[in-house]
Each structure stands twice: as C-alpha cells, then as structure tokens.
Amino acid sequence: MSDTIVEPFLKGSTGRNTRGILRLSILVLIAAAAIASRLFSVIRFESIIHEFDPWFNFRATKYLVQNGFYDFWDWFDDRTWHPLGRVTGGTLYPGLMVTSGIIYHALRALTIPVDIRNICVLLAPGFSGLTAYATYLFTNEMSTSPSAGLLAAAFMGIAPGYISRSVAGSYDNEAIAIFLLVFTFFLWIKALKVGSVMWGALCALFYGYMVSAWGGYVFITNLIPLHVFVLVCMGRFSPRLYVSYCTWYALGTLASMQIPFVGFLPIRSSEHMSALGVFGLLQLVGFVEFVRSGVPSKQFATLLRGFVLAVFAIAFGGLVLLTVSGVIAPWTGRFYSLWDTGYAKIHIPIIASVSEHQPTAWPAFFFDLNLLIWLFPAGVYLCFLKLADEQVFVVVYAILASYFSGVMVRLMLTLTPIVCVAAALVLSHLLDTYLSIKSPSAPTDADIDAASNAAPAPSKKAAKQDGLRAMREPLVGIYTTFSKTSVVSALTAYLLIFVLHCTWVTSNAYSSPSVVLASRMPDGSQHIIDDYREAYQWLRQNTKEDAKIMSWWDYGYQIGGMADRPTLVDNNTWNNTHIATVGKAMSSSEEVSYPIMRQHEVDYVLVVFGGLLGYSGDDINKFLWMVRIAEGIWPDEVKERDFFTERGEYRVDEGATETMKKSLMYKMSYYNYNALFPPGQCQDRVRGVKMPDQGPVLNTVEEAFTSENWIIRIYKVKDLDNVGRDHAAAASFERGNKKKKTTKRRGPKVLRVE
C-alpha cells in the first residue's frame, strides 16, 4: 500500500523535487545539530567568552561597534604593550570583528537589539553550520553519489577536531576561517572544473575574506599552487587550469594586499613565493603550449620544454638570491618550526612555549576524529581510482594536511575538513554498494541494465569483460541479504558510536571556558571556581583606570578584556624583547626586577598560583619558559641552569636553588603561603611537595589581593622610599628591626662628596 502512495514522489520531476526538499531539510538538520552540539558551555556555565585570544577579539569587536570602521582601521591601542602601544588596526586580521560588526548592525537594522557579546559568543556555532554546508558543496564536486556530500556535512558538523575551536564562546579567528577555507576550496574546484573567470573571481573574493580573517590563509596560498603544480607535472595543463589559476592569483593577491597586516607580504615573503612561482610557470607552460600547437615539430617542442625548465631554474635561483640578499623576507621562525619540530625549542622559545604549537600526540588523532581517521586513507585511495583534477586536489590536500597536523596540534584544524570529505567518500561508496534493496537475482544479459543500477562499478567491469566466456554471466555484486544487513548494521553502529564519541568529547574536553573552572563536590554537585573573574573584577574596581598590570603574557588579553587595565605584554606576541623583559623581571631577584618595573611604570603584578587548589596551569609551572625567553635576550643575567638543582631537578621546596628562591615569581607565589597551614604541614598540591616553614620575604612589592582559592595573587609595586632608604632597609624597619649602629669601623672612612 505504502509503495503506491510514495511512488509518485519518487519518480519524475516530482521525485526530483522531493529529493531536493529532503536534502535541504537534512542539511538544515545537520546545521542545527552542529550548532546545538556547540552550546554545552553556554548551558553549563553562561554566555561568556572563552580562553585568552577571544577576549582580545571581543574587545576589538566592541571597539569596532562603538567607534565605527575607520576608527577601528586606524586604532592605536594604548592599553596594551605599555608603554609601546600597539597599532592594533594594522596588526590584526579584521575579518572576524567586521563580520560580527556587520551582523550586529544588520540585526539592529531589523530592530532586533542583540548584545554584541551574544553575537560574539554564538558566531562560531553559527558559522559551523555554514561550514557543514560548504563541506557538502565541496564533497559533491568530488563524488557523483548524492549521499557523500550529506555524510561529509554531517561529519564536519560534529567532528571534535573542528568543534575544539568553535564551541560557543570560542570567539577566535578560526571560528569563521574554517568555513572560508572549505568554501574557498569548493570555489577553486568549481573554477577549475568549469574553467570560468567568474568562479575564479569568486574564489579570489573568498580567499580575500579568508586572508582578512586568519593567518592560516597561507595554507590556501600554498595548497592551490601545489595542486596546480602537480597537475602541470602530470601533463594536465589545460586552458581551464590556466584561466582559473591566473584569475584566482591575480585577484586574490590584490585582495590579500588590502589587509594592512598582510600588506606587501604576498610579493615579499617566502611563504607566498610558491604561488607567484606557479603563476609564472603557468605563463611559460601556456606559451609553450601555444607555440607547440602552432608549430607541430617534436624537436622544437622538446627544445621549448628545456627552455621552460631553464627558466624555472633561473627563477628559483633568483628567488634564493633575493632571499639571501634580504629583498624577500626569509621564512619566519614559525615556518621553520613546521619542518623541524625541535627548531622552535632551541631558537624561538616563545613559539615553543605555546601549548598548541606542540607536536601532536598520536592519540589526539583518534580523539579528535575517531572513526574518520581510519576511513581517511581509504577515501584517499578511492580518489586514486578516479583521478580527475579535483581528486588530485584531495590527494594533495590530504598529504599536506596530514603532515602539518602531525607537527602542530592546532593544525589538526586544517586536517579535519579533508578527513571528513575522504571518510564521507568511502562511507557513501560502501553504503551505495550495500544499501540497495534491489538484488540482481537473475544477472543475465537482459538484466545488465538492472544490475548497473544497483551496483554500477561491478557491472561496468562485467560489461567490459563481456567478451570473455568465463565472465559471460557476471556474478559481481552484492546479492545476499545477510552480507547487506551485516555490513550496513556494522556501519550504522560505528556511526552511532561516532556520534556518541563526538558528543562526549565536546561536552568533556572542549566546552570549558577556562576562565571559569568547574569541579565536583563530594556529593557530585558542581562547584564553580571563579577566581579569575573575581580578581579581574577586583582590579576593575580598586585600581586607577590607568594602573599598569604586569603579568605573564597569557593573561594579557583577559586583563585587557575583563579588568580593562593596561598590560605590559599580551597574547599577541609580536615583541619578543618586551616579553623577555617581563620574563626577566619575574625570574630575577627583587633588586634587579624593581628598576625594570619602575621603568615600565608597573603598578601591580599579577601571578597565577595553583598550589592551594592543585591547578596545574599556574605560573610556577610556566616559569621555565619565562626563564628561557629571558635568557634568549639576556644570556648573561638569566640562566636556566641556575633554576635546576645540582642533580638537574626543578624544585620549589626546601631544596630549590638560591636563584629560584630569590626570584620574584617564586616569592610572589609562595608569599605568606605557609600561614595557611599549621607548622610543618605546608604543602604545594600541584607539585606535590612539602614547602619550607619559613616563607619568602618581599620588600619591593606588597600583597594587594589574593583570590578565594589563591589562584590569582596581585601585588602592588611599592614607590621609592620617601626618605631615601633601599626597600630592604625600609621593610626591615617596618618589621621593627633597628639598624645596627656601626660601632666598629671597618676599613677606611667613607667620605661624603657633594
């Protein structure tokens, strides 16, 4: 009965429409699922901006919304990097803020007053829905199967590798950049397939948007030329390729140069040289093709081929020469660290100190991609089977992204889309094969048509080998219900487990705002640890508006965003020397660090201490990086070796080295800490060691604030002593110690000279 009712909807133009509506609703549901799974943190905690960088983006967005676009473009921020300031308008990727600003103004124009904070919090989930759609489009270009695109969209929607950077509140550049990445790739494939200027220009447009949004645009800048290069090497040069690439490169480069932060980099830095080189190569190849078609002489063509190679060699040599002479900027340290994972640790500690720049641990691949990671190679293999231009792109992308994601944790993000696409290709192939209800029961010659409907790939093979007698009656295909059901049910189970895994990972690993910490009480109820905001609120309410706060750079953006106070260094680590200065102040003794703090007009020093609560991300655990970064600039004054004991241990207890005990960071962390405990029981719960009973003595700074769980400690820098004593003497006087009268003279008299 039902067959007859449903039948009209599955046939003819009505059927096409039905399928279209079905597909649309599936896509909408995928987008909804993608958004919904990212809202854990909002529901658990509140609508709050997460982590560190998002706080700056949020602050910049507020500035943009308040002051308008041109003020934002020319923004000189005098509340960061004191006293250098930051030409913020020229040193950020404005795409994210401008996007939120446009959404904000559009909503207001529609008389929907939404707080800019909510737009910022929900931007990433919103764009993840779009990313799912872009993945659908991209995959559809790769496969003829209608299910591959939908599967890829679903994977992209919930893959933890992407969720990790796009939960609600994670208002970072990646929030919109991944959508732009996938969409640019889709447009590129489209342009390449059609060979049209329009698609190429659209691709360039979205590439420009991508450049304005994320520094990871370099990935596109290198991947597309690499794809083209591979195609040319495979002898697949075609006018389509020429038109689409030249359009994309010329327009895209112009678009990218409009971003002040990028400026002339596309023609001056080595990272962009491959795109320029391939552009030149295409002109040469195009010229050669043109001449060859005009003069059909094999010898001449060979000669020209040699000419192309010579030009390429000369151009490469010129590039090297220009790089050596300094006209073209050599590769930056971040780039080198992509090739040699040990490079950063030795040469640029500031890059190595960032946790997301560490090499990826193997379990992370499974953690972030689960089932997709083992479907991924099969998908790449499928691309080899039908190696059209766009499949070459998938292969190139897969190889490049796999390498990079192994080098740096954060580049897992660029791997995720291609893994989703490849896995979807495989799964759709499997499902198309196994999920057909029709069984080719009588595979005679007459039924070949029917068989081809059910399983196109095998039947084609059969048709090809039709001439052979043994294969006259092809039995290739899936017939038994048993194999169908078993495979399909296994796959369904895998997919369900995948969904479970994604949800679990999202809810447990990626939904913590890290500004607010959650812990469980003994009775299982949730206990919120809100020390960060408590301390920032204290700063906001109790300090002068231009009180300068010195802290390690991790907290710079948060202080700027939540406490609204000027900071010395922040997460935009553009000035290594300034960060090293702070590192030096933290790792030196009070006598050394006090003049540094005076010179930089520091009013308060903020340290993070997790000893009481067992919060492991505190400053003492990060301390060695401060030492290393400071040592990079002042190798004579700060030495990492001095912070390790004779036996090479990093200790904070009784056995800590003198340098360690004298350092400002150590003193500020453990100042008065022993007063919390009965004598002899003072314990640091992060390092798990017993602390000495006698706490450190502080002379040049005084404790101003300590949060509830001692996570944040704020110290006020004392002014110079009013009557000209040094701080140690003044502090000792305050404690009631009298100065010893020098009864006995030692050595010659010191005469006063005016």
Place this chain on the structure above:
Amino acid sequence: MRWILSFLLLAFLATVQAISSSGNKLLVVLEDLSEKTKYSKYLGDLEARGFKVSYESPKNEKLALFELGERAYDHLLILPPKSKGLGPQLTPKFLLDFINAGGNILLTLSSSHPTPTGLVSLLLELDIHLPTDRTALVVDHFNYDTLSASDKHDVVLVPRPDAIRPDVKNFFRGDGKGGEVIAFPRGVGQTLGNKSPLLTPILRAPRTAYSYNPKEDVEGVEDPFAVGPQLSLITTMQARNSARFTVIGSSEMLEDAWFGGKVKRSVGLGGVGIGAKEVKTSNQAFAQEVTGWTFNEIGVLKVGKIEHHLNEGGASSNITNPKIYRVKNDVTYSIELSEYSWDKWVPFTPPTGDVVQLEFSMLSPFHRLPLTPSTTTETSTIYTTSFKLPDQHGIFNFKVNYKRPFLSNVEEKNTVTVRHFAHDEWPRSWVITSAWPWITGIGVTVTGWVAFVALWLWKTASNAAAVLLSGDTFTSENLSITRSLQSTPHDTASPNPLVSSDSSVSMTSTRPSKQRSSPSSSQSSSPKTSNPPDRVEKRTRNTLAARRYRQRRLDEVSGLETQLKDTRSERDDLKVRVARLEGEVEALRALLAKRSE
C-alpha cells in the same frame, strides 16, 4: 555681608603675618615647660611669623602626632630632652610616619644631654650618623669664641655658609654682605652617608674642627669621629614628598643668650682674624632662615597650570591637554611655577647656571629640552617650549623632573598617547615625486589596455562584416573576440591547424570550417543598426574589396587549371610520339638482325 567682611579681615591678617605655605600648626616638644624662657626670643619669632605653637612634654600621655589617621600638626620642633627617651608617641616609627605624611621636623641636639636612642636610630634610618660617644662635641682650636670659650674652644664660630654648588640657591647667606658670624656653642657634629641624595648639609664645620669627647681623659684625639667639613653642624633631609627634616647640632645656638650676644673670634690658620673685633652673632637671623626653610616658608615650589597643545594649524590646536597626539606633531608645552617666599608666592626663576627641563620620554627620554620663561605673572612664571614629537608611537610622558637641594621637588608627569599615521593622513601618491614613475606606469597600462581593446573590437567588427558579405555565416558565438581573431577570411577557405587545437578559451564554440554549410540566418551580433554611417561605409568598401580579391583568385585558379590541362595534353602527345618512335626503332633492329644472319 558680615561673613564677607570677616573673610576680608582674615585675608588681610594673612597677608600681614607670614605663615608657612603648608599650615601653621607647630608642636614644640619640650620636656620642661620652664625651659621655654630660654628660647623666648626664638619662639617669639615663630609666633610673630604666624605659627600657632603648642607646647607638649614628651612625657604627656595625650601627646599624639596623628589624630584619626591625619596629621595633628604641620610642623614639629624637638628641643633636646633631659631624659633618655622621648616617650611612646615620638618613636622613630611615628616620626617617620609624620614625615611620610608631609610633616616637617626640626630636631635639635645638644652635647650636654645625650641624644635619646630613638632619635639616634631615626637619624640612622636617614643615614645621618652621630658620634658614638654620647657627649662628644665639636671643637675648633682656630675658630672659637675667645669671650665665652677661651679655654675649652667649644664655641665654634662659623661664617655664613656658601651655596653647596654654584647653581644652587642659597637661602642662608643673610644679607650677603659677609662678615657675619654664627656661633655654634657646644654642638654635636653629624656625618652624612654617601648614598642618600636627599641629604644636604646647611652648615659645615670649618677645616680645623673635629669631634671630641671631653669625658675622655686622653690628651690628644687619635681617631676623631670626623674632622673638618665632613662634620656637618646643621643637616637637612628633604624627603621625596618634599617634607623637610633638619638637624641642628646645637640647641644652645637658639637660646636667647646667643641671639645677639657678642663674640670675638680667635686667631685662625695663617693668621686670619688677627685683631678681630667683638661682633654680634647673626644667630637670630640664621635661625630664622633655617627654621623658615624647614617649616616651608622659603624654597617651596608650586606648580600651577600645565598645558600642552597641538601647535599646528586647524581647530584641533585649540584643545588643551589632549590625550592623544600623532607622531611628528608640533606640540607646545607650558608649565607655571611659583616660589613661596616667607609670606607670598613669587615668580620662580632658577639660579644662574640652572635651567628647568622638559623630558618627553617613553622608557627613556626622546627629548630633553630647556624650558624658557615666556610670561611672568604676579605670582608665577610660565615656562614653555615647542618641539616636534618623535617618529615613534607609544605612550609618552611629558615630564618635568626638577629636584634641587633646598627647593621642594617638582615631579610632574603628563601621560599622552602618540599614535601612528591614520590611513588617510599620509601624503597622496601624486604629491610624492618618486611615485611619479609608478603613476605613469599605471596610466600607460590603462591607456594601453583601452587602446588595445578598442583596436581589437574594431578589427573584429570588420572581419565579421567581411565574412558576412562573402556568404559565409557565423553564429553569434563565433564572433566572440578570441574566435574572430583567428578566423580571418583565409581560414574560412582552408582550416588552420591553430584553430583545430584546443587552445581557445571558449570551449563551446565550434570551428568555422564546420559552419560553412550551416544555413543559419545571418543574425550576427556585430553589424548593429546603431553603428555610425562611416563604419557601414567602410564595411561595404571592405566587402567590395574582398569580393574583388576572391574573384581575382578564382580567375587565377581557372587560368592555372587550363594551363595545366594544356601541358598535360602536350605531355600525353609527346608520350605517344615517344612510344611510336620506340616501336619503330625496335622493328628496324629486328630487321637488321635477320639480315645479318
């Protein structure tokens, strides 16, 4: 009306009486109130200058320097107590707090009563050292008063002090005529530490003076506490908050007996002072200067208005003290300075050789400029300077850091932000001469491109017309630029290898050779009715020319063909002839052979 009158009266009184610039509440710590009479002239002077003097004994329980956390007095004068301590309210801690709160202290010592330990440790905190022997006093065998201390040589006569450096104001030189003598009877000399920049001696002992303990029986002093100018008789310490602290080594010099008493100096080194006459001491005037300085009656600087503004044209320069400037702005800075002199504010002028400076600094000064007096009002001088901001953005300070001995500290910091050029503040490209080649390049490229396109379109159109008139038809897509470039009339006759390849951009267009037979109507896109007449004319001319050309070619071909035909027939005739002749030859040969047999 009455309260206005009373105010006027008060103001009038205030102008008559000299009052310190920082309040007039003075506490005199005196153990025995009966001793007041000893200092009657000195204390009388103070009261006459408008100080509200309260006397308290250090033993008084109610004595307190602070009341509800605020200073209860503005100034404190401590006269040497007989007892060993100063009581619980005058501990070094409280005295330091008093200084830190901005109070001034004048401390007097005496060799007759040992200095209380509390005061000694306070002085130690300030890096002022007293002799280890409690009763040591300053003696000088060359500059003593022959009238009162001819035997003990412990009344040291000192001339009015010179300025410690030539570029420092000297408040203690009296009328400056010289010859005045200060008597320093039985005082305690101090030595000053070398580190503290806040300490300055007002009066130093003569070269031949030394510190000596009369209780010791030793005839000669082997290792004196200090000698000569190292021994400070009156020491000052001006704290960073400009609170003043003065130690007078001899309280006796303030006593009535020495105010205007007669002294006669001994013969000094090298016979100085032979035949010196009896002179009146200038202790009273000197004490007034020292006390006046300590209690902020002289040498106090006040900063009035500080202004900085943009010194460039435009409305923005009207804004005073803006928060933000741009790099390379021209800026004017001015600061108003007054000096307090006994009872009024007067314009401040630095001593010769000294200058008030402005620093424009971020981490370190980028500019250090002298400030020049521009205007002088009744009570102040306005110092000003103009300069161009450095080419460095950041958070800068306008900083006047004027700290001189005996003048209260001026440390004024005004923070401004110096921003970079905004995107629309750079000179436009045509203003920069070195950009002209690039602008020319852009111009040439644009014109070249337009000219190229125009030329191309014209050529395309003419070709299309030619093709049309010759009877060949094209679909509209064949008239696309790329296609028509390749389809010259020649090509239509014989297919070009170029065209057959796939090098054209539009893949959908078909080759012209295939189109020859297609009977599609000649709805080509280019010969539009809106074309100008000369173009049509040109096209017809072109058509005629093409037709002529084609006809000529046809004629040529037919001519050639007839020629070929002729040549062929001729050739065939010749072949026949040759064959016939060969046959003839063969027959004749055979005949010849038969005959020879």
